[in-house]
Amino acid sequence: MATILRMALGRLLLLVPMVLGVTLLVFVVLRFSPSDPAYNALGEGSTPEARAAYAEENGLNDPLPLRYARFLGDLLQGDLGVTAAPSRPVTEAVSTAFPLTLQLAVLSVLLGVLVALALGVTAALFRDRWPDQVIRAVSMAGVAMPSFWLGILLIQWFALRLGWFPTGGYVNPADSVGEWLRSLALPAVAVALPVGSQLARVVRTAMVEELDRDYVRTAVGGGLPRSVVVGRNVLRNALITPLTVLGLQIGYLLSGTVVIEAIFGLPGLGTLIMQAVTAGDLALVQGVVLCVAVSFLLVNLLVDVLYLFANPRLKGATR
Numbered sequence: 001m002a003t004i005l006r007m008a009l010g011r012l013l014l015l016v017p018m019v020l021g022v023t024l025l026v027f028v029v030l031r032f033s034p035s036d037p038a039y040n041a042l043g044e045g046s047t048p049e050a051r052a053a054y055a056e057e058n059g060l061n062d063p064l065p066l067r068y069a070r071f072l073g074d075l076l077q078g079d080l081g082v083t084a085a086p087s088r089p090v091t092e093a094v095s096t097a098f099p100l101t102l103q104l105a106v107l108s109v110l111l112g113v114l115v116a117l118a119l120g121v122t123a124a125l126f127r128d129r130w131p132d133q134v135i136r137a138v139s140m141a142g143v144a145m146p147s148f149w150l151g152i153l154l155i156q157w158f159a160l161r162l163g164w165f166p167t168g169g170y171v172n173p174a175d176s177v178g179e180w181l182r183s184l185a186l187p188a189v190a191v192a193l194p195v196g197s198q199l200a201r202v203v204r205t206a207m208v209e210e211l212d213r214d215y216v217r218t219a220v221g222g223g224l225p226r227s228v229v230v231g232r233n234v235l236r237n238a239l240i241t242p243l244t245v246l247g248l249q250i251g252y253l254l255s256g257t258v259v260i261e262a263i264f265g266l267p268g269l270g271t272l273i274m275q276a277v278t279a280g281d282l283a284l285v286q287g288v289v290l291c292v293a294v295s296f297l298l299v300n301l302l303v304d305v306l307y308l309f310a311n312p313r314l315k316g317a318t319r
Contacts, residue, residue, distance in 0.1 A: 035280035081283035090287035101268035107188040115196030120203025142197025151190035168265035206238040247303030
């Protein structure tokens with residue numbers, strides 16, 4: 001446990017320069033946007049004089065390094081600025097939308113992992129037989145399907161034709177857990193299936209490699225049931241590589257929620273950033289991008305810790 005804590009602390013320390021790099025990149029890139037913050041804040045009827053006065057009052061004419069230093073200072077105090085009209089704190093807008101995106105992401109990860117394990121393990125156990133061939137074809141089709149196209153198909157079949165799920169909208173779990181699950185079921189499936197299909201191929205490869213190891217043949221030859229060996233040893237050892245790939249897939253999953261939230265009318269970060277880009281609201285775009293980037297870094301930190309738990313050999317190597 002002490003080794004895991006030291007490793008987690010080291011990763012947390014590495015987050016500091018990484019977050020600083022993300023803030024710098026986002027800040028500089030958005031400063032080259034053709035959108036005018038003064039125009040967005042004051043509205044279409046504002047005069048050039050009023051926009052110039054707004055820019056001077058808010059330090060928009062200051063040198064870029066000074067503006068970045070001021071931005072970091074505000075960020076350390078939890079201040080990401082204010083949105084364009086209607087004006088409200090960016091932190092308020094992001095904190096309102098983030099829980100929904102987090103819920104969708106968690107459901108999608110859980111569903112994607114279940115799909116990957118079911119398909120990958122089955123394909124490995126029936127290697128080169130018809131279940132393996134079918135699963136490989138299905139997983140390739142799942143990888144090739146764009147999440148937005150899959151989302152539209154799910155709406156057409158399961159919402160419009162069968163009426164099992166709503167076509168869109170969001171229900172707070174505090175109001176009804178059942179309706180909450182129904183409102184997020186189709187979006188979660190649309191995001192999870194491509195990720196789960198890609199991960200299933202990794203699980204299959206890792207399982208096949210592990211099943212060919214000598215200790216498996218020795219254990220089975222010694223009288224242990226194959227199911228026990230697979231469940232207790234093979235599966236645990238084979239999950240090390242998929243865990244790493246899952247951490248990399250989180251970025252795809254978060255980006256997939258942007259379009260999916262718009263298709264299903266979910267008021268999450270994806271919908272929020274699309275509204276911000278359309279309105280040219282740089283402060284809001286900046287806040288959403290930073291939130292997503294930091295979330296991605298934290299998820300990868302969690303995956304690193306899980307990787308250490310899953311691979312006992314790394315505990316000894318890090319002592």
